[in-house]
Amino acid sequence: MLELSVNEKIFNERPDNFIKDHITQLLIQQYINSYKTETSTTIVAFNFYSDHALIIISNKEGEIFLYRKMKYESMLSDSLSNSLDNHKDLLPVHWKKWLEESQFDLVRKEFSQALNFNRLTASYNENDEMFYWNWKGHKDIYFRMNNTYVFDAIVT
Structure with missing residues (x-):
């Protein structure tokens, strides 16, 4: 079956309420879930989805004012x-092996699956304005996410 797409002109030429x-x-439904x-x-x-994340931001009154689609490649940086x-001593054995073999793509894949299946839980630190994602089952490991939603470091 033919894969369908929508021409951008539909949105640009005649914005309509429909x-x-x-x-x-769709945004409200995604936000709720x-x-x-x-x-x-x-x-x-x-x-979190198989290859990307959708980030939706609202104010405290419940008004959505921003959303971003991000590919995992851009969220899981070289830093x-x-x-x-x-911090290799904190990592699972197979992650150590992948990193030694310069196969960060395999780490990215497993990391994205952990996000996709809710194996990481986030908290926000007001002092440094960073998100900290705790790896369930590894109480001393946190993945730090900066304010542009990029994971940039592991902290303990």
């Missing part, structure tokens, strides 16, 4: 790889 209403409904973390001024909702190298 499209706006449906996009609004998401994993949410509260900051001092916003609520950040995370939805995270360097940080993992520095």
